Amino acid sequence: MSPQKVRAAFFITCLGDQFFPQVGACAVSVLRRLGVEVSFNPAQTCCGQPAFNTGFRDEARQVAARVLDLYQDAEYVVVPSGSCTTMVRVFYPELFAEQPEHLRQALELKKKFFEFSEFLVKVLKVEDVGASFPRRVAYHDSCHLLRELGIEQEPRTLLRSVRGIQLVEMKDNQLCCGFGGTFSVKFPEVSVAMAQDKLRAASEAGADILVANDSGCLMHLAGVIHRQGLPLQTMHLAELLAKQE
């Protein structure tokens, strides 16, 4: 099943780097298991979304321009986040609309910049990564991944191939979890109330594990779970796919 030697640069994202390095380690191990040659550019920091999301486009452009330079020679870039992938693929072209050289770079990068699950299914054409995980799992569609990138089936396809897994669907499974980047601190009460709805749906679906592809959503949901002592656990898809229990 191993394809020809594919070379991919791994972009951990700032949140992943600082809070969830194990997500990166798991993603790298899954990619390698599938024969991908993984590299990591230590000059990387952030994609610029926090500034873009808050309306500071100049600041976002400065940070984004670095990403364009860092990956111009990469064959593929793989990212364990739908939101950061959206930033690059959807928002960079908008951000650089009036700077032709950067725009050209952004449109080039867009072609090779992939979210983790999308990369596995669409580029590597893999559905079964050889994982096993005998638990009840609900998959949460993060909004950028679902609505900006249209990635709905890829994560589910990968999950269904995991041995022993019981995949359950939540009611209103396309409902936002309430993270929303800076929304989470500008409207904290609303943000938490939305998380509670999501967590209730996960419990009602009988899930023990809530899995998603975005560390932002997961950090927010896990924070509410921990504060309220709920019997649920969050996990990034990459962590789950690395399991061989």
Place this chain on the structure above:
Amino acid sequence: MSETGVQSGEIHERGNVALGDAHLQEAYRSSTLRLLTHRRDALAEVPGFERLRDRARELKHEVIEHLDFYLAQFADSVERNGGQVHWARTSEEACSIILDLARRAGAREVVKAKTMVSEEIELNHALEAGGIRPVETDLGEFILQLAGERPAHIVAPAIHMTRHDVSDLFAAHLKSEATAEPERLNQIARGALREMFQKAGMGLSGANLAVAETGTVVLIENEGNIRFCTTAPRVHVALVGIEKLIPRFADLGIFLRLLPRSATGQKLTSYTSLLTGPRRAGEDGPEEMHVVLLDNGRIATLADEKMREALFCIRCGACLNACPVYRKIGGHAYGWVYSGPIGALITPQLTGLAGARELPFASSLCGACRDVCPVKINIPDLLLHLRSEVQEQTPAPKPKGAMVKERTAMRLWAWAMKHPFIYKLGGVLARWGQRFYARGGWIRHLSAYPLSRWTEGRDLPALAPRSFHAWWRKHETEK
């Protein structure tokens, strides 16, 4: 009497009032979900609904890009039909035109159809100040007029009230018996209104759509009150936002298939009225028909190449129903007459960025609104654009508990992100500092904004003992 202008104060504080009220939460949740479910069922019956949306979007794009042409065509058509056209640049101009028309008609009462534009220009205040009594005849608006409130929803203005609330309100104002039977409540309202339709010297409506080619004002409704307002009084005035035009009569079918289905999930509303001029010899209807075309900030929106897409809106309210934030904070939190995602877009456009600078931030940008929009307005994208306009054009107050302004913080952040060494050093320092806060891998409380807002309702995971950068360095370079 209800409040005027854009409410000052913070939207998130107003939103928290609704959030803390279990009764309101249930009202918003159940009503919006019911409307959404009806919408979904209604769409399922229409093959090629996506194509209809695309076509409607193309048509609105066509109109908005050539609004000068279509407005002139519409005005000519109205006059050819025997109607009179009035142009209003501002709310004040529109109010004074309508007040003047009411006086000339000798009207002491004006019966009103449900119209969001009249809420926008605060027509009721102007009429009352001029000694003329406005009578809201839409059941929802009738309720709100008694309660002295603004609409909480574009299509279902009293969405936040239960039948018990309405019963109490009617008992207090109309001295009616206490009853929670919707049918009986309807009868009570009709009883109070019937006489008004016959007595009023003028009827006022909005327009759901206005056909440029034929000068037709199109109104859709379920209660029959709009047909009454526009036909029984001697004078009918239609107040129309200039963005309401569609090009041709033949295009009407597309919008009539989209609008009721998107709004309430109906194939058609109970009444669809096409009003093309005043009565002709041997016909029923008003002797005079006036159309007041309102700018009130729309032309300024048109001038903004990006934001003009917001003018495609046909006011179906589907984006409100789909919005998880609207459902939590309720319509009144948005501070003006238009609420939900579309309100967050058009309020800053029509009333100025400075007074509504928080609105574009009242969204998690999930995009559920765009999924249901019948003309596919890219609402999240426009909200992001407005956020940047807000930050560029309006002075930002320092957030409560923040050490520096948001802009300063973002500049510092960008500086760190441009210098990997600073970024990594920041990580090292934060790891050192968090020893004083973290217990068992979690932080329960921080007092510095914005993390203070995070820990209000959630715990914050501590930074991992070692970053991915550090992990990679150790694993890969020492291998």
